[in-house]
Amino acid sequence: MKAPPKIIVVSIIVTIIAINSEWADGLRILGIFPLKMKSHFAMNEQLMKGLAAKGHQVDVYSHFPLDKPIENYREFTIVDPLVANFTNNLNRDLLNSWMSSNFIPIREIMNTLGESNCQQLGRKEFQKLIETYRNKNSTYDVIVMQPYVAACFLAFGRYLNLPIVTVETLRMTDWTYSSFGSPHYPAIMSSAYAGFSAPMSFGERLKNFLITNYMHYGFYWLVKNQDKYVKQYFGDDYPSTGELLKDVDLMLINYNQMLHGVRPYTPAIVPVGGLHIDTSERKLSEKVQKFLDDSENGFVYFSFGSMVRIETFPEHILKIFYDAFRKIAPIRVLWKIAKPEELPSGLPDNVLTDTWLPQMEVLKHKNIRAFITHGGLMGTMEAIYNAVPMIGVPLFVDQYANMDLYQKRKIAVSLDYYKINNESFIRVLEEILENPNYKKEIAKLSQSFRDTPMSPLDTAAYWIEFIARNGKKSLRSPLVDMPWWQTSILDVYMFVAVVVFLIVSLVAIIVQKFKRLLLRCMNKSKKIKVN
Numbered sequence: 297m298k299a300p301p302k303i304i305v306v307s308i309i310v311t312i313i314a315i316n317s318e319w320a321d322g323l324r325i326l327g328i329f330p331l332k333m334k335s336h337f338a339m340n341e342q343l344m345k346g347l348a349a350k351g352h353q354v355d356v357y358s359h360f361p362l363d364k365p366i367e368n369y370r371e372f373t374i375v376d377p378l379v380a381n382f383t384n385n386l387n388r389d390l391l392n393s394w395m396s397s398n399f400i401p402i403r404e405i406m407n408t409l410g411e412s413n414c415q416q417l418g419r420k421e422f423q424k425l426i427e428t429y430r431n432k433n434s435t436y437d438v439i440v441m442q443p444y445v446a447a448c449f450l451a452f453g454r455y456l457n458l459p460i461v462t463v464e465t466l467r468m469t470d471w472t473y474s475s476f477g478s479p480h481y482p483a484i485m486s487s488a489y490a491g492f493s494a495p496m497s498f499g500e501r502l503k504n505f506l507i508t509n510y511m512h513y514g515f516y517w518l519v520k521n522q523d524k525y526v527k528q529y530f531g532d533d534y535p536s537t538g539e540l541l542k543d544v545d546l547m548l549i550n551y552n553q554m555l556h557g558v559r560p561y562t563p564a565i566v567p568v569g570g571l572h573i574d575t576s577e578r579k580l581s582e583k584v585q586k587f588l589d590d591s592e593n594g595f596v597y598f599s600f601g602s603m604v605r606i607e608t609f610p611e612h613i614l615k616i617f618y619d620a621f622r623k624i625a626p627i628r629v630l631w632k633i634a635k636p637e638e639l640p641s642g643l644p645d646n647v648l649t650d651t652w653l654p655q656m657e658v659l660k661h662k663n664i665r666a667f668i669t670h671g672g673l674m675g676t677m678e679a680i681y682n683a684v685p686m687i688g689v690p691l692f693v694d695q696y697a698n699m700d701l702y703q704k705r706k707i708a709v710s711l712d713y714y715k716i717n718n719e720s721f722i723r724v725l726e727e728i729l730e731n732p733n734y735k736k737e738i739a740k741l742s743q744s745f746r747d748t749p750m751s752p753l754d755t756a757a758y759w760i761e762f763i764a765r766n767g768k769k770s771l772r773s774p775l776v777d778m779p780w781w782q783t784s785i786l787d788v789y790m791f792v793a794v795v796v797f798l799i800v801s802l803v804a805i806i807v808q809k810f811k812r813l814l815l816r817c818m819n820k821s822k823k824i825k826v827n
Contacts, residue, residue, distance in 0.1 A: 322351035322368070323764050326434075326458070328441040328449055329358040330413045332376065335602045335674060336465045339550060339572035340442055343463065345369060346753040347440075347760070355436075357421055372421050406445055406518040413446035414525040426455070426529060434458055438764045444469075445515065448522040450540040451530045459545040459768040461760050465572070466673055466694050467556075468549055468565070470508045471515035475541040477775025477783070478562045482508050485559060491696035493704060494557060542776050546763050548756050550673060554744035555680065556701070564771040566759050570745065571752035572674050573681055578654040584630065587648045588658070591628045594665035596621075596725075597658050597684075599632035601672050604691065606631075607638040613716060614640055620722045621647050624729065627665060630658060659684050666728045671695030671710070676702065683742035685734035687724050689713050707738040 325347055329340050337360045344354045348368035357372045365371075416422060434456035442463045443449045453460040464472070467488040473480040482505045484494045489511055490504045522537045534540075545564065552569030553559070561567070580588070588595055598617075600606050607614075618640075621629045625646040633639060636649040643649070655675065659667065659682040667679045671690040676698055679686055686708035688699035702708035709724045728734055750758065763770065775783050 322353060323347075323437040323761065324435060325352050325354045325760070326436040326439045326452075326456070327354055327356040327358070328439065328443075328452060329356070330374075330416050330446055330449060331409065331442055331444055332359055332413075333603065334360055335672065336442070338574075338674060339465045340440075340463055342572050342574060342753065343440070343548070343756055347757060350757055357425070372425075374416065374419055374421050376416070376419075403514070403518060406515070406521070410445040410447075410519070411521055411525075413444075414448040414522050417448065417525055417529045422529075429456055438760060440760065445519070446522070447519050447537040447541055448525045450537070450543055451526045451534055453543045454534065454540070455530050459763045460543055461546040461548065461763060462544050464547060464549045466550065467697070468551070468559075468561075469515075470511040472541075472547070474512070474780075475544065475776065476547065476562050476564050477773030477778075478565055479560045480508075481560070484557070486697055487511060488694040488697055491700065493697050493701035495704075543768075545768050546759055546771060548759070550677070552677075552745055554747065555677075555705075555741065562771070562773045564773065566755065568752040568756045570677050570681060571756060573678055573752075574656055578657050580654060580657050581650070584648065584650055584653065584658075587628065588630065588661050588663055591663045593626045593628075594663050594729075595628040595630055595661075596624070596666045596668060596729075597630050597632075597664060598668040599653070599655065599675070600670040600689075600691070601675055604670060605634050607633050607635050611640050615642075616716055616718055616721050618642055618644055618647075619718055620725050623722055624725060627729065656682075666725075671699040671702075673698055676708075677745075680707070680738060680742055680745050683735070683739045685728050685738050687711065687728055689716070705737065705741060707734060707741055709734075 325344075327340070327344050329337055331337065337358055340358070341360070341362075344356050345362075345366060348354050348366060351368065353368050353370070355370045355372065357374060359374050359376055361371055361373045362369065417426075436456060436458055438461060439452055439456065439458050440461045440463065441449055441452070442465065444464075450460060452458075468485075470480075470487050470489070472478075483496070483501055486493050486496065486500075486504050487508045490500075490507045492500050492504075496504060516538055519537045519541075526534045526537060526540070547565050548568045548571070549561075549565060550569055550571065551559070551567040553567060555569065579585075622644045625644065627646070629644075629647040630653070631647055631649045632651075632653050633649040634651055636651070639649070656678055658664065659678055664682075664684055666687060667684045668687045668689070669675055669679065671688040672695060676686060676688075686702060688695070688702065688708050688710040690696040690699045690710065691713065699708060699710035703710050709727055711720060711724050748755070781787055
């Protein structure tokens with residue numbers, strides 16, 4: 297058989313290269329992350345670093361520079377002194393205002409994380425980005441961002457004429473479902489702000505229904521206040537922020553169905569639970585490593601995340617912790633404390649404090665026995681990944697709902713901060729340490745949690761590439777563009793009700809006329825008989 301001419305072979309190769317050239321060098325991805333909380337940026341950082349490692353060029357606007365530069369990752373650091381307010385700065389006084397209820401009103405959320413973040417559009421970094429593309433086409437392929445309640449940033453999608461992918465580091469927020477045309481059933485889908493999880497009692501379902509609707513309609517009412525920032529920085533012809541919410545083409549959510557349960561999400565909502573989990577090796581300090589390695593009876597890890605300053609808690613609460621830790625010796629305790637010098641005197645000998653710890657390294661240590669946490673979603677997911685039972689002391693927002701779920705899954709014990717005393721704290725500590733069922737249950741859940749067809753990063757990367765390839769609105773539900781009275785088929789119900797009413801009325805009229813006719817006939821018959 298004769299070999300094909302070289303010209304044909306070359307033509308085929310050139311054609312293949314031409315077809316694939318659009319993706320051969322990777323995408324150009326614009327990352328916009330205005331939130332000032334480092335713990336939430338952890339998930340976004342893992343995503344953007346992962347995309348860069350896959351050959352995509354990422355430009356990232358955030359408050360948090362990398363520890364060291366990496367290939368394909370270009371940073372535009374937003375310098376804002378307010379960032380310090382969200383790192384190791386939640387002291388006792390601020391916590392008390394938040395902890396008076398597990399429910400934070402939507403107005404406070406919108407003021408703290410909405411309008412204040414929209415004001416960042418006036419910063420030089422974003423102004424330069426806006427000016428660069430004022431009179432020319434964008435050189436990017438897709439935008440990845442985490443606006444949370446700062447919907448004003450979604451205007452970048454229209455300004456650059458690009459598809460938008462958003463990242464949700466918490467549960468799905470109550471106001472997000474409608475902008476994706478996704479079903480929302482308050483009977484099984486608890487609000488992150490309600491403080492409990494499914495299955496729910498009648499009272500909980502009633503409370504969940506009221507809170508869900510309050511947060512949903514409250515958000516859409518208050519988000520109007522962000523319209524002025526959109527018009528100021530992008531132009532008067534831009535739609536309302538409520539309309540801009542419908543421009544999101546894909547949402548990546550920190551959700552795992554084996555942990556949180558099955559939910560009826562539309563294809564534009566993609567679960568990537570555990571995306572933030574960094575499995576790369578990080579070194580513990582020599583002192584901490586030795587402390588953990590020498591813990592022959594195991595150790596308990598105690599951390600309330602990157603925002604809360606435990607050392608500012610009331611002294612009687614800290615003394616309760618001290619007493620409990622003494623009682624469980626020789627089991628050791630590793631305690632993350634931002635300012636150890638502010639702790640009261642008398643720290644037990646079996647306790648080691650440190651200002652910062654690589655949490656995954658601690659949680660995967662072979663000697664760990666339990667994790668004392670405030671119930672934040674990302675930290676507790678890391679504990680589940682490593683099969684570490686938990687004691688939760690929820691303090692605000694979604695932490696109550698998270699710990700309620702973990703208690704129902706029998707992988708944790710939750711303790712009300714206001715009911716902590718010597719007896720209650722040592723009781724839950726001993727329960728977690730001595731009852732092997734918690735370890736068995738979380739080991740099973742850990743296996744299920746990891747049992748996915750692709751890693752969270754690969755899943756996220758695939759769908760971002762899908763949106764870039766197939767364009768805006770490729771996953772858009774038709775429900776997004778329909779008015780509420782059509783999506784709920786209220787017009788159909790009303791039409792059917794009117795038709796049924798008319799039929800019933802017509803039948804009633806016919807029956808009445810028939811009865812009258814029958815009565816006349818009977819009266820005539822009686823008269824004839826009398827005569």
